[in-house]
Amino acid sequence: DAFPSPAVRDCLHEIMDEDAEWDRMTAARTTVEDLLEKAVMAASAIGAGGDIGEAGNEDPAEVVDKLQQQLEEAQASLDESVNEEERLTAELAALKEGQDDDDDDELFGDDDDDDDDKGETRPAQQVMRGGGRGGMSKFEVMKRKRVALETTNSHDHYDDSSDDSEESPQKRRTVRTQASKEASKIDALKRLARGGGKGSSSTKKLRFADEQDAEKKVTAATVTLLGSAQDGGLPQPGCYGQCCERARNDSLCRRMPVALGIAGSDGSKHLVEASRCFGEQLDLWKSCGTYPSSSGDGEESGRSCPVDSICITHAHLGHVDGLGLFGREVIGAKELPVHCSVSFKHEGIEKNPAWSSMVEQGCIVPKVWDNKTEAASAADEISAFVPGSGEIYRDDNDDDSSEVSSKAGFIIRPIPVPHRAELSDTHALLFEGVPSGRRLLFLPDQDCWENTLQAVGCASVREWLVEKLDVDIALLDGTFFNPQAELGNVRNVAEIPHPPVAETLVKLGKKSEDEGKDRRFIFCHLNHTNPLCNPISTERKLVEESGWEVATEGDIFEL
Numbered sequence: 001d002a003f004p005s006p007a008v009r010d011c012l013h014e015i016m017d018e019d020a021e022w023d024r025m026t027a028a029r030t031t032v033e034d035l036l037e038k039a040v041m042a043a044s045a046i047g048a049g050g051d052i053g054e055a056g057n058e059d060p061a062e063v064v065d066k067l068q069q070q071l072e073e074a075q076a077s078l079d080e081s082v083n084e085e086e087r088l089t090a091e092l093a094a095l096k097e098g099q100d101d102d103d104d105d106e107l108f109g110d111d112d113d114d115d116d117d118k119g120e121t122r123p124a125q126q127v128m129r130g131g132g133r134g135g136m137s138k139f140e141v142m143k144r145k146r147v148a149l150e151t152t153n154s155h156d157h158y159d160d161s162s163d164d165s166e167e168s169p170q171k172r173r174t175v176r177t178q179a180s181k182e183a184s185k186i187d188a189l190k191r192l193a194r195g196g197g198k199g200s201s202s203t204k205k206l207r208f209a210d211e212q213d214a215e216k217k218v219t220a221a222t223v224t225l226l227g228s229a230q231d232g233g234l235p236q237p238g239c240y241g242q243c244c245e246r247a248r249n250d251s252l253c254r255r256m257p258v259a260l261g262i263a264g265s266d267g268s269k270h271l272v273e274a275s276r277c278f279g280e281q282l283d284l285w286k287s288c289g290t291y292p293s294s295s296g297d298g299e300e301s302g303r304s305c306p307v308d309s310i311c312i313t314h315a316h317l318g319h320v321d322g323l324g325l326f327g328r329e330v331i332g333a334k335e336l337p338v339h340c341s342v343s344f345k346h347e348g349i350e351k352n353p354a355w356s357s358m359v360e361q362g363c364i365v366p367k368v369w370d371n372k373t374e375a376a377s378a379a380d381e382i383s384a385f386v387p388g389s390g391e392i393y394r395d396d397n398d399d400d401s402s403e404v405s406s407k408a409g410f411i412i413r414p415i416p417v418p419h420r421a422e423l424s425d426t427h428a429l430l431f432e433g434v435p436s437g438r439r440l441l442f443l444p445d446q447d448c449w450e451n452t453l454q455a456v457g458c459a460s461v462r463e464w465l466v467e468k469l470d471v472d473i474a475l476l477d478g479t480f481f482n483p484q485a486e487l488g489n490v491r492n493v494a495e496i497p498h499p500p501v502a503e504t505l506v507k508l509g510k511k512s513e514d515e516g517k518d519r520r521f522i523f524c525h526l527n528h529t530n531p532l533c534n535p536i537s538t539e540r541k542l543v544e545e546s547g548w549e550v551a552t553e554g555d556i557f558e559l
Contacts, residue, residue, distance in 0.1 A: 004283030025081035226281035229255035231318025257318035264408030315423035433559030478523025486529035511547025524551035
């Protein structure tokens, strides 16, 4: 429980091996000290003319020679251990200085001798954000290994009838060992950086120094997926079916309510959806290495607010039940901006005694996004706003003299979508990088495609996502794959409408070769009954064969 990072938890056996190596090094030192002490005692005995052999039968000179030989062997072992320690220290120092070239090939599986020929030094930021090592950052390596572990463990849980079940434990151990090799080496360096080894109890700082430096030098806003489940999470309280029992028995199968963490290019931190699992999601955000840190942010004292703004799409449970964590009882935020619609402000905050009191106490400040430019007509979309301030964004082509720029490196444009409005209206959020123009659509909830397309004035899903919005990444409502099959007679599907993933796949069609890696459609907000939660299910395979994806917590997207 002390390790929030899944990559660390899943390879603790490797980390323990590193601790054993440290024990071996310290044991070598102890052996040398003991032998030196014996040698001094033997020399003193010889000088005093005493007997030092067993029963006085051994020649003192032979005893000293034997001790000298043991001392030389121990010294050689110690030298080997010291050399290994010096190598790790030098590698860590190179990482800190951003001068590492080929010494970390073993970590990243890459032979970058060509970098030496060019005489170039990659900045820490480039290494962290995936600019080197074949486009894979340290965190992408660790994330991919987690996915490999998830798939392996899922075979263990979901495919009990496999013919080669006797071989699967060995296969799983092999995959797990290979998957965690890089992560364990990274943790060894981290432990050395903390001055740790045997007896080191500090788990507060788990990041490289160059990771922290890179976080301060972010040049593009970065979105981290902090939750991928429907409001109830996985496992869902009250469900004791096979879907949730697997998650209770295997942490890799668990999912938290949907949420995003966005790191601004200026080091600001923005939360989308306030889940009751915010504490765990914050740990996940930090373990992914995309959570910005800066000196004086109050982390050491534990009294600062961990985010600079919150954005709420609508008032349903899993999207707002963590808002109270920012009140006086827990975080104690000070005038934290909460971006929301007029409907949510009136129905969700002002009529809720707990949240309205947070406004009165100065913990949160609702920032309504429904204001439009004077030139906007009633049919126009809501104007994009700047996170934090909530001001309407003006780009370079706007003639308005009061131009508002986005220091965070991205802007937010809310898009109204039809969804159960018993508590408030619902909005999708379009995030756009500034000045890159890269776009990510966050659409976790809607009633059905027919109503949504009618609301946005488009005839097809592709027309809206590709032609009108021109999104690079879309996180789409994937609550149910087939609600009738999943819920049966247990729940009335009409009470909780969502477009089935099976229907969405038909409307999207398969990814074309022209789209390549440039456009990604990813299903999130998965209900606990959704077979997409099973990484080896037939439904999951259908999504992947279409060229699309299922969300994985810890996924990182750059704007």
